[in-house]
Amino acid sequence: MLLSAPQLSIYLTLIHLATGHHDIPHFRCTNNPPGPLNPLPHYKTCSPVLDNTSPPPHHPWSYPPWCTPPAGKASTAAKLCTYTVTNLRGSSRGLSLLTTPYVAASLAPHIQDPDVAWLEKQRGSRLFSASDGPFTITQAQNKGLGVFATRRIQEGETLMANTPILIRLTEQRHWRVRDVYTGLSHASTRLPRREKQALLGLSRKEDGYVVDDILRTNGFHVTVEGVDHTGLYPEIARINHACRPKYSPTTLVIEAVAYKEIQAGEEVSLSYLPMNLLSEQRAQLIQKWGFNCTCSLCNDAEACRVSDVNRGRIQDILESLDQVENRTQENLRAAVDEVEDLGKKEGLAGQIGDFYGIIADIYLKMGDLKNAREYGTMAVKMLQHYADFDNIRTSVAVAFIGKLDKAES
Numbered sequence: 001m002l003l004s005a006p007q008l009s010i011y012l013t014l015i016h017l018a019t020g021h022h023d024i025p026h027f028r029c030t031n032n033p034p035g036p037l038n039p040l041p042h043y044k045t046c047s048p049v050l051d052n053t054s055p056p057p058h059h060p061w062s063y064p065p066w067c068t069p070p071a072g073k074a075s076t077a078a079k080l081c082t083y084t085v086t087n088l089r090g091s092s093r094g095l096s097l098l099t100t101p102y103v104a105a106s107l108a109p110h111i112q113d114p115d116v117a118w119l120e121k122q123r124g125s126r127l128f129s130a131s132d133g134p135f136t137i138t139q140a141q142n143k144g145l146g147v148f149a150t151r152r153i154q155e156g157e158t159l160m161a162n163t164p165i166l167i168r169l170t171e172q173r174h175w176r177v178r179d180v181y182t183g184l185s186h187a188s189t190r191l192p193r194r195e196k197q198a199l200l201g202l203s204r205k206e207d208g209y210v211v212d213d214i215l216r217t218n219g220f221h222v223t224v225e226g227v228d229h230t231g232l233y234p235e236i237a238r239i240n241h242a243c244r245p246k247y248s249p250t251t252l253v254i255e256a257v258a259y260k261e262i263q264a265g266e267e268v269s270l271s272y273l274p275m276n277l278l279s280e281q282r283a284q285l286i287q288k289w290g291f292n293c294t295c296s297l298c299n300d301a302e303a304c305r306v307s308d309v310n311r312g313r314i315q316d317i318l319e320s321l322d323q324v325e326n327r328t329q330e331n332l333r334a335a336v337d338e339v340e341d342l343g344k345k346e347g348l349a350g351q352i353g354d355f356y357g358i359i360a361d362i363y364l365k366m367g368d369l370k371n372a373r374e375y376g377t378m379a380v381k382m383l384q385h386y387a388d389f390d391n392i393r394t395s396v397a398v399a400f401i402g403k404l405d406k407a408e409s
Contacts, residue, residue: 049105051079060112062086065101066186068179077174078102082183084190085111088163094195095252096187098168098180099229106225110250135159135268137238145203146267147239153262155349156385160256164222164231165195167252168215171228184211198234223249239270246350248388257386260347278311279304310342318358327362332371335359353382357397364400369408376400 050058052067061083070077078100086094088111095111097104134153140146153159166187172180188199188211204213218237219230233254236245245254262268279298298304317335320326336359343352360375380401383394 049101050083051081051101060085060108061104063190065104066183067101068175068183070174071176071179080169080172080175080180080183082186082190084187086190086192092192092194093163093165094190094192095164096166096191098166098183098187099224099227100169103169103225103227103229107252110252133159140267145238149262149264149266149268151264153258153268155258155261157258158255159258159268160236161253162233162235162255163252164233164254165191165199166211166215166232167222167224168219168230169227170221170230181209181212184209184215187211195234199232202232202234202237220245220247220254222247222252222254224252225249236270239268245270246386246388246391248390250390255388257350259349259386278308307346310346314339314342314346314348318355321358321362327366329368332359332362349382350386353379353386353397354393356382357400360400364404364407369404373401373404376404 048054050061050065052065054065056064058064063084065081065083067079067081069075069079080098081101081104082096082098083104084094084096088095097107134149134151134157135147136150137145137147140148147159168184168187188196191199199211199214202214202218204210204217207213215230215232218234219232220236222229222231231247231252231254236254236256239256245256247254256268256270317339321331321335339355340352343349343355356375356379360372360379363369363372363375376397379397380394383391383397387393
């Protein structure tokens with residue numbers, strides 16, 4: 001096919017744009033799932049590694065990075081830098097990071113990702129909460145401000161979905177304490193006024209530098225590119241201690257999802273611990289937060305006893321299914337019915353997806369592909385809702401469906 005001169009000019013221009021060198025080097029993102037109209041993963045590039053020596057532009061960051069080098073013998077470690085964006089995903093919400101340049105570069109595509117609709121479809125829920133959610137923030141007895149339901153909230157309903165306003169690298173031993181505090185100061189002062197006020201309005205223990213104190217008191221453990229960080233989510237931090245937050249490392253969103261029905265006027269609480277523990281285990285682990293749990297379950301000795309019996313029974317059922325001789329169709333149906341009933345009583349809806357995955361795997365080993373697919377599909381659906389679409393538990397369930405596809409082909 002012959003091209004006219006104008007067509008040839010356009011064609012050569014496109015080739016030049018596609019293959020030409022850019023002033024700013026790029027590298028492949030390790031955490032950049034493509035949307036429906038985005039390039040294939042091996043064509044994806046993300047922002048370069050930026051620090052305080054990098055020339056403009058500093059896109060997607062709203063300010064040039066502030067950085068500090070490692071101290072003393074840690075001279076081979078990376079710099080610790082502050083990065084701030086004042087329009088996260090095109091919104092008016094701000095976010096500051098105190099992390100290494102490499103983590104910030106890996107996260108940059110999600111800071112500027114315009115394909116919010118695709119991400120929301122994958123997640124099955126919105127990235128940002130509506131301002132008129134089914135709750136109000138008011139004074140809670142002996143606990144400061146708390147979150148209270150303004151209407152009946154159904155089991156499985158999402159109350160809040162929020163992005164963080166500040167994320168800090170957890171491991172800080174490579175840098176001087178005063179330098180870390182300086183970085184936190186830059187991170188907080190560069191935030192938009194609304195996020196700055198939300199940060200300073202959170203409770204703290206009056207111990208040490210104010211921003212560090214607020215983070216230690218209200219922060220959630222999150223991972224960014226597999227690296228441990230602390231994230232500050234001011235709206236969800238108001239929930240005193242039934243909900244279980246779920247975190248997406250792709251979107252940075254934390255959601256509060258109701259594990260049981262919550263009545264209007266009832267205080268909404270978060271679970272600080274794995275939901276399937278017995279009361280003695282919970283009491284031991286909660287001590288690291290420096291308070292005694294006063295939820296309705298822990299405050300009632302008889303309710304605790306009944307709950308321990310129910311949760312112990314679930315463990316007995318799972319241990320029984322470990323024995324090959326117990327894996328019959330009748331036993332599996334009975335186990336599913338009983339665990340579903342006990343899970344509902346104990347508010348363990350978020351763990352039922354894992355249980356369905358166990359049942360699906362047993363059916364596969366029995367050669368029953370029909371039931372294996374049924375429970376495997378149910379596991380994916382439950383885990384996507386309660387653990388999020390990119391959680392490792394969900395990924396394992398999705399991989400199981402792939403294994404089934406191969407077994408049936």
